Amino acid sequence: MKNSSTTPKTMPSAVIERKPLSESGKSVTETPSKSSFDELYLKKDYKGAAQYLLDNKKQFESGIFHYNLGTVYSKMGDQATARFHLEKAIQDGYINSSSINNLAFVKSQLQVDDLSTSTSLPDQIISTATAIPMSGYFSIALFLVLVFTLMIRFKKIQKKWVMVVVFLLALTPVLFSNFYVKNINYAVTLKEIPLYEGPSKIFAEKGKVRAGSKVVLGQFKDGWFYIEFPISLSGWINKDQLGLY
Known part of the structure; x- marks a missing residue:
């Protein structure tokens, strides 16, 4: 399955980042012979x-x-x-x-087949979870706390046990990010990598993982990772040529 999204009209562009200021207020410079x-x-x-x-x-x-x-x-x-x-x-x-x-x-x-293009529900859930930064989960939790606080203030929620449950629910995004998302190991393949049935080249090759594919990694053994997601790419790949997060 190919990525069906259209090519954006604008090409990638960089941010012109100025050098930080020193305590004296002057720009911190590098060796004069080097271009910025x-x-x-x-x-x-x-x-x-x-x-x-x-x-x-x-x-x-x-x-x-x-x-x-x-x-x-x-x-x-x-x-x-x-x-x-x-x-x-x-x-x-x-x-x-x-x-x-x-x-x-x-x-x-x-145009790779990976987490971002998969139609599998588990793959889509993992893709969404890893796409949200930790600050995003924190913002969601703050928003929920604010909403529930207003509900309590205007007496929409009055029972104490319900208040406790509601606040625990509000903290769920932070707990989810810290205890699950934070521990997910995922990577982008920097080159096309062979996919094997086991953690060694002695095992049969199942196919190829295309360069630029985003994968979620599971077990690690002797320099080999097991791909857990996307499910269609389940198998073992060598850690070489992986951009690890």
């Missing part, structure tokens, strides 16, 4: 821009770092690696129209 990220990006020196980001990772917030790196890799045509970094940017809370558009563009270029 925005200069390299605007000159379309994408390889140089990627290297600049990797060399100066500490200058950027995590979400912006992965967003820019994912965008640059997309410009270079490495859509699998681009997807890994854009997914990571969103997971780290960098969620806006640009990050969503760039990820949609990359996914439309990859």
Whole structure:
């Protein structure tokens, strides 16, 4: 099954992130001979821009770092690696129209069968759960607490035991994210990877996992991961060429 989404009209674009200010209020600068990220990006020196980001990772917030790196890799045509970094940017809370558009563009270029395209209900549930950042679950919980507080204030809920149950329900998103979602191990395949029946190349090969596929990982054994989701890709893959979260 192919991804049926249409290609966005706008190509991926990076964020021009200025260097942080020092205590004196002056810009923190790097070695004068090095071009800054925005200069390299605007000159379309994408390889140089990627290297600049990797060399100066500490200058950027995590979400912006992965967003820019994912965008640059997309410009270079490495859509699998681009997807890994854009997914990571969103997971780290960098969620806006640009990050969503760039990820949609990359996914439309990859045309892979994975969590985001599966019609299986379990796959869709896991895909949705991993797409929401931790801050999103916290916001949902705060909204529910506010709603239930207003219900209690206006005496829509009066029994104490009901109040306790309601507040526990309000905390469910946070509990779910901390005790389940946070412990989910998922990855993006950076290259096409053979899928085996067991954790070794001595087992029969079941097929291939295409580059850029998002998978949820289960058991780990001697350098091999078992794919739990999507269900259609259940099997063992080597940890090499995996972008792990």
